[in-house]
Amino acid sequence: MTRRIVCIQGSPRPRGNTRAMAALALEAARRQGAEVTEIDALKLTFRHPGCTGCRKCQASEVFRCTVDDELGRAVATLPDHDVILVATPIYWWSYTAQIKMVIDRMFCLSKFAPDGRVRSALAGRTLALLATGGGALEDNLDLLERQWSIPAAYLGCPFVSCLFPDTPPEAGALARDPAAAARARDFGRRLAGA
Numbered sequence: 605m606t607r608r609i610v611c612i613q614g615s616p617r618p619r620g621n622t623r624a625m626a627a628l629a630l631e632a633a634r635r636q637g638a639e640v641t642e643i644d645a646l647k648l649t650f651r652h653p654g655c656t657g658c659r660k661c662q663a664s665e666v667f668r669c670t671v672d673d674e675l676g677r678a679v680a681t682l683p684d685h686d687v688i689l690v691a692t693p694i695y696w697w698s699y700t701a702q703i704k705m706v707i708d709r710m711f712c713l714s715k716f717a718p719d720g721r722v723r724s725a726l727a728g729r730t731l732a733l734l735a736t737g738g739g740a741l742e743d744n745l746d747l748l749e750r751q752w753s754i755p756a757a758y759l760g761c762p763f764v765s766c767l768f769p770d771t772p773p774e775a776g777a778l779a780r781d782p783a784a785a786a787r788a789r790d791f792g793r794r795l796a797g798a
């Protein structure tokens with residue numbers, strides 16, 4: 605069955621290393637027959653940049669943010685996919701502000717019952733992370749990985765990641781490293797179910 609992959613792009617640099625590695629992974633996934641959609645977190649327009657905390661989504665049966673803007677509409681499409689891939693550089697031991705803005709709006713994709721149980725519109729989807737960072741894996745990219753793997757478990761989603769520590773600062777340089785490029789392609793094929 606064709607796997608539907610949605611990639612949320614969170615790097616502010618259009619020709620940066622994160623987007624270059626994500627492009628390699630997504631191209632490999634397409635070659636395996638996956639259907640790929642991209643959401644560019646930097647291009648989405650919004651009435652509010654993140655979650656307003658109004659909790660109106662929790663009072664509704666619909667898995668959709670009640671703030672009707674491009675950002676909210678993009679988030680509402682996430683459950684239509686088999687794989688939700690976040691592609692981000694690590695900024696200050698976390699994802700970028702643009703990714704955080706999308707993730708906070710994902711509050712509407714879970715319904716939280718008073719007994720603590722969670723009904724997740726993403727249950728069974730794979731949550732995936734592709735991240736680059738100028739620094740090390742330890743106490744750095746591994747922290748970012750946990751920031752996505754813990755919510756994944758909470759939402760009932762398998763989790764996979766592809767991390768690139770020690771990324772050179774020059775835009776696009778990582779994609780010219782054959783070993784790194786091969787890892788990105790392997791990851792893309794895995795996302796496609798190969």
Ligand SMILES: Cc1cc2nc3c(=O)[nH]c(=O)nc-3n(C[C@H](O)[C@H](O)[C@H](O)COP(=O)(O)O)c2cc1C
Nearest residue numbers: 615617620621622693694695696697736737738739
């Ligand atoms: C605001 C800012 C914060 C950063 N924080 C970290 C960090 O906490 N850890 C790290 O390893 N690299 C950090 N970096 C370096 C980037 O993660 C790294 O250069 C990344 O590969 C850039 O991706 P890009 O080419 O897609 O822009 C930071 C860079 C910027 C601009």
